[in-house]
Amino acid sequence: QQVEQKQSEIERVCQLLDMAHYEGSPLSKYIRRPEVEWPQIVARLPELASLDHEVSQQVLYDLKYAGYVARQNTDVDRQKRLAAKRIPTGFDYKGLSQLRAEAREKFERIQPLNLSQASRISGITPADIALLMVHFDGQTKSNK
Structure with missing residues (x-):
């Protein structure tokens, strides 16, 4: 009370x-x-x-600290959304020609399970993650 x-x-x-x-x-x-x-x-x-x-x-x-807290909450929400975007097991990153060679090699070697894991890989940029998001969102829409 x-x-x-x-x-x-x-x-x-x-x-x-x-x-x-x-x-x-x-x-x-x-x-x-x-x-x-x-x-x-x-x-x-x-x-x-x-x-x-x-x-x-x-x-x-x-x-x-309201601004900092809001930014942290935004980051947490983003990570939750990324964690919900699963990457198919054995996905062939070589098929994404727009992906940087370094990112492609790291994804092939590490095989992240979702976009949240992928975003935490050293050397992976927000642009790499955005590219994967666009690819998987496009696949989801074309499968419907």
Whole structure:
């Protein structure tokens, strides 16, 4: 119950920071600047002065690192999508003439099971993975 109360308080404070503005932007955006600390926020929104230290620190971390967390979540989602794209066992990479020779050789030698594994092979570029995705997506559509 305490965890729920704390989370609820964090959400309430984040909403307040979204609604309050400073220099034409919401305080929630202003707080992301590296030089901005909690006392500067309290100076602009005095009702936050009595806020529990744990809550204020969590709000500060959540807002400062929101961009990083979003990027990590995007990467996780991408890896999940790539893991779902299976590569047929014994697939002949030589048939993909657009694939770089280095990538073709590594794929032939390692035989990744899915695109997620393929993307983690040293020396494999996003372009190599994109080429495989296009190839397998095209095969899937033509098989339907």
